[in-house]
Amino acid sequence: MLNQSHAAAPVRQYWGQSLPGDAANSTLLSGHPELIATEFTYGRDECIFGEGEPSEYVYQVVRGAVRSYRLLSDGRRQIGAFHLAGDIFGLESEPSHRLTAEAIVETTVRMVKRRSLETAAKSDVAVACKLWAMTAGELRHAEDHMLLLGRKTAAQRVASFLLEMDRRLAVTGQFNLPMTRCDIADYLGLTLETVSRTVSQFHDEGVLALAGARHIRLRDRSRLAEMDA
Amino acid sequence: MLNQSHAAAPVRQYWGQSLPGDAANSTLLSGHPELIATEFTYGRDECIFGEGEPSEYVYQVVRGAVRSYRLLSDGRRQIGAFHLAGDIFGLESEPSHRLTAEAIVETTVRMVKRRSLETAAKSDVAVACKLWAMTAGELRHAEDHMLLLGRKTAAQRVASFLLEMDRRLAVTGQFNLPMTRCDIADYLGLTLETVSRTVSQFHDEGVLALAGARHIRLRDRSRLAEMDA
DNA sequence: CGCGAATTTGATCGACATCAAGTACCGTGG
DNA sequence: CCACGGTACTTGATGTCGATCAAATTCGCG
DSSP states (O other): OOOOOOOOOOOOOOOSOSOOOOHHHHHHTTSOTTSOOEEEEEOTTOEEEOTTSBOOEEEEEEESEEEEEEEOTTSOEEEEEEEETTOEEOOOSSSBOSSEEEESSSEEEEEEEHHHHHHHHHHOHHHHHHHHHHHHHHHHHHHHHHHHHHHOOHHHHHHHHHHHHHHHHOSSSEEEOOSOHHHHHHHHTSOHHHHHHHHHHHHHTTSEEESSTTEEEESOHHHHHHHHO | OOOOOOOOOOOOOOOSOSOOOOHHHHHHTTSOTTSOOEEEEEOTTOEEEOTTSBOOEEEEEEESEEEEEEEOTTSOEEEEEEEETTOEEOOOSSSBOSSEEEESSSEEEEEEEHHHHHHHHHHOHHHHHHHHHHHHHHHHHHHHHHHHHHHOOHHHHHHHHHHHHHHHHOSSSEEEOOSOHHHHHHHHTSOHHHHHHHHHHHHHTTSEEESSTTEEEESOHHHHHHHHO
16 A cells, blocks of 8 residues: 655646635735745745644745645655645644645745744734634635545545536636646545546546546536535 | 444433643633633533534533534534543634534533634734634644545554544543444544454454443553554 | 343455556657 | 657556444443
């Protein structure tokens, strides 16, 4: 059950519309003039921060995609979340990160010092509430994902995933996945073969259309939604 | 894969030392005089609040044990957390509960109005930070649990569970489980049979001692810890 | 003591993992 | 522009862990 090839490879780009960012997110890292935001770009598979490292910065994805994960000692990996354009990640109430974050593709992030956020929170209750709301949002996602990992079938997991990606990055009713089948598998608690087979099956059933493995158009969202149940 | 008997039955009691409550928790619901706390006792298997209900109160377990869970349409259940004496639960940043909470055994809770907490948070940044820290703590647990549900073997899941319960409710190096094998299974993403078999196996290996199915003494914590890895 | 639920244990099944090719895709260099 | 090489992806064959089905057995409580 050792895991599969989390190795490096050539770079791609252009993923993610720059910062659609739902209003909720945009505010935190822009509303306060005293918060200095720096931009930085990471190459594909580059580490942004590692598990256990002190959490110095909070990040927002400007362009690209990020995976946050934890490892078991034998290399099995569980990706807890994908962070796409507009998403904020790396926000901790504690002094150190509990997951590793890596760029999936070439990714630009905006970062602000955690300390300065905390300072802002101390003087402005609205900021403090904002931080709380953001962590609560992550918790909600984690709760949904626990149900998926603990109790859903492979088909249900893939259906959930497709609907999530459709919601988060579809533009003209279709989307490009920035992540590999292996990433998806490690997000869904499956193997890459099972993910591939399930996507193929959905394709055969006419539930989705493919243009290359990464470009997907959902043709029957209601069918996916009801099988997800 | 339909689930097993979440039915009602006679009442038991005496679970949980009354409020050992780590300092972190005790403060929130006691430090502020303007927060009026009411006590209430729920019978075994009684619902405290349901998924989707407006989140009017925040709760702290005084005595007993609570399970929080979500259901799939066909009845499969995923328990996200057990709340034991001292734990706070039902704290939401949003207006409604996202999981159902039920008393596992006869359980006394202390409850304060969510609105009054929010009011306190608005005037006192320390309270706001406290709320954030508590939600962050739940998120940390959820992240650990995602790794367990997505990637650990049955034996590793049960080992994790035993170590968690040992940490949270052991008194003289031993503890009484308030929950059934079915609850444990729905927490670990397994079936009750697999949980039972795994506990029996640990018993045969001398890793733990049993006095009835619910009373457990861990005899080799380091072995459990290393198999959990 | 005796009933009903909880738990254990056994036999069998099946969904997904693992092992193993084969194919498509894409960036690079000739 | 095309051949090459490497990775990602798909597909097939087989294996296995945990689920399911089915009885016992034990445990609490009335």
